[in-house]
Amino acid sequence: MFQFFANIFGTLLNIINNVVGNYGIAIIIFTIVIKLIMLPLSIKQQKTMKKSAKIQKKIKVLQFKYKNDQEKLNREMMDLYKQENMSPFSGCLSAIAQFILLISIFYMVRFPLTYMEKIDKSDIENYVQQMKDEQIEVSQSYQEIDIIREIDFLKEKLPEDEKLKEININMNFFGLDLSKIPQQNLGDWTVYIIPVLYIISTFISMRITTSMQTKKDDKDEVIDITENAENKDKSNERNEMEDAMAQSNKMMSWMMPIMSVSISIVAPLGLALYWLVNNILMICERLVLNKVIKD
Secondary structure, eight states: HHHHHHHHHHHHHHHHHHHHHHHHHHHHHHHHHHHHHHHHHHHHHHHHHHHHHHHHHHHOOOOOOHEEETHHHHHHHHHHHHTTTTTTTHHHHHHHHHHHHHHHHHHHHHHHHHHHHHHOOOHHHHHHHHHHTTOOOSSSSSSHHHHHHTTHHHHHOOOTTHHHHHHHOOOTTTTTTOOOOOOGGGOOGGHHHHHHHHHHHHHHHHHHHHHHHHHHHHHSSSOOSSSTTTHHHHHHHHHHHHHHHHHHHHHHHHHHHHHHHHHHHSSEEEEEEHHHHHHHHHHHHHHHHHHSHHH
16 A cells, blocks of 8 residues: 555656756655645644544543443543534544555655656666675665665666666755765764754644644633532542643653654655655644634
8 A cells, every 4th residue: 555655656756856857856846745635634634633622621521520430431422522523533534644644755765766767676676786796885775775876887887778867866955965864874964954953843843733732721611520519629630630641742742753863864864854844834734724724
C-alpha cells in the first residue's frame, strides 16, 4: 500500500522537479499541493477538535459520576456522542491518513530513482555495483541517494546508458545538499540547519495547539458535578484528573520532538525539508481555520 502511494507521489514530485529543475524547490511546491489536497480533511479535523474540546467537561463529569459502573459509563458516553452528533472515532481517519502519508513520502524520498525516475531495480543494482567496483562507498539503506550523488561518475562510466542521461535531480538547495544524511555527516554543520528548524517548528505547532485548547477551556461553561455537600471532594478529584492529563500532555510534547530529532538524523535532508515545510503550512492552516471555523 505504501509503495502504491509512494509511486503516485513520486510521479507528482518528478513532474514538479522537471519544471523547476531543483529538488528542494520541487519538495516545497509538492508539500503545498499535498496540503491543498488534504485541506478538506484538515477542516474536518479542526471541527472535530473544537467539538471534542467542547464536550470534554461533560465527559469528565460522566467519568466521575459512573466511575464504579463501567457499563453505565459506556452507555452514557455513547448517548452523549449521539446528542452531539459526533463519533468517538472521528479522529481516526485523519490519523490513519497522516500515517499513510508519512510512510509513503519516506519511501519516495528514500528511493527517488524507483518512485520518481521509474528506474528498474536491475539497473539500480548495476549502478551500485559500478560504484563498488571503483571503491565508492555505498550506503545499504540509501543506495539510490548515493547513486544520485555520484551521477556524474556513473554517466562518465556508462556513457551509453540513456536512463542515466535522463536523471535530473538537483539536490543542491541554496547551498544545502539534500542528499546528505546527518548521521553520516556529523562533522558538517550544514546538515543540522533543516532538522533544527523542523524541531523549532514542531515546538511552535504544539504550543499553538495547546494555546488554542487552553483558550477553549477558559471559554467553556463550568459544569457543576453535583449539588450536594460532596462538591469539594469531587472537585478535588476532578482537578487531580485534569492535572494527570496535563502531565501526560506535557510528556507527549517532549516525546514528539525527541522522536522527530531521531528520525531527522537518520533520514536524508530532503525528508526533513518536507516535514519543515509541512509544519510551517500546518501552523498557518491552524491559525486560519481557528479564525474561520466557529464553535
